Each structure stands twice: as structure tokens, then as C-alpha cells.
Amino acid sequence: MTTTQPTGPSGADEEAILADITAMIALVLEDDGLGDTEVGMETRFSRDLEFESIDLVTLAGHLEVRYGREVNFAEFVASMELDDIIELTVGRLVEHVSRCLKSAGAA
Template sequence: MTTTHPAGPQGADEDAILADITVMIAEVLEDDGLDGTEVGKHTRFGRDLEFESIDLVTLAGHLEARYGRDVNFAEFVSSMELDDIIELTVGRLVEYVSSCLKSAGAA
């Protein structure tokens, strides 16, 4: 993956980000037998995708490879309670990524 920012309003098109994250999720889950799982904004990482902590670490690596250090997944989840992390949705991550890219574009 290359480090580029999706086009769109202020460089952060949420549909493009969702598509990117869906591909990343498929790559993380390809060995877990969940590769056919439907992913949308309401999909939860813990309950729906059965992500474990190592899966989140792998996803963080994909995010950094795609978007660079503007998107810091570890920082994002560090402020959350365990229940919030378990209930984390793809849509919330998309919003976070979009926000980071908008902020980076304004800098």
C-alpha cells in the first residue's frame, strides 16, 4: 500500500476511506475464515468481525502504511474504555481517519 490521501472534500472522502478499510479488514481476516463477512459502517470489530488484539495491531499497521502517521490508531484507541473498543464500529474508525486527514490537510 502507498501513503496517499483519498480525494474528496478536504481530502477525506468517507466512502473512499470505507472502501480502503474494508480491504484492510479482508486482508487481516483472510486466514480466519471470515473473509466473506459483509463489512459496513455499523460493523463492529469485536462482535461482528471477531477481531482480537493482534488483529487490531495488524490493522493499525495497514492504516499507517496507507495514510501515514497522520492516522494514529494506537492514540485513537488509547482514550477508550475496553467496552468502547469491543463495540468499535467501522464507521467510527472511518470518521476518525477522515478527521485526521482533514486536520493534516489544514496544516
């Protein structure tokens, strides 16, 4: 996983963001022996990846290292209802990261 900041419009490319997040998920799941799990936009963190709250905290740390404070995972999750968190998909996170990076680039 790289720790450089994305630059320009390509930094908000959802395909690249998906690849980054997939790599982060593999790191989080590595200890559980699930590092080879296939991840796509419809993959759900809770049901498909069996993420627990500590896994989400770890993922949030990886997101901050990769994208900086522009992508505030805690704020993103805090805006959701419990059912939305349980059903959170990788795609929804990718879209959130993309929006945050685009907003940061426009500022």
C-alpha cells in the same frame, strides 16, 4: 491495497475511506477464512468481525502504510474506555481517519 497518500479534500471522503478499511479488514481476516464477511459502517470489530487484539495491531499497521502517521490508531484506541473498544464500529474508525486526514490537510 494501495500505499499512496490521499490528496486534497477527496482524500478525506468517508466512502473511499470505508472502501480502504474494508479491504484492510479482508486482508486481516483472510487467514481466518472470514475474508468475504460483509462490512459496513455499523459493523463492530469485536462482535461482528471477531477481531482479537492482534488483528487490531495488524489493522493499525495497514492504516499507517495507507495513510501515514497522521492516522494514529494506537492513540485513537488509547483514548477510549474498554467498553468503547469492545463496541468499536467500522464507522467510528472511518470518522476518525477522515478527521485525521482533514486535520493533516489543513496543517
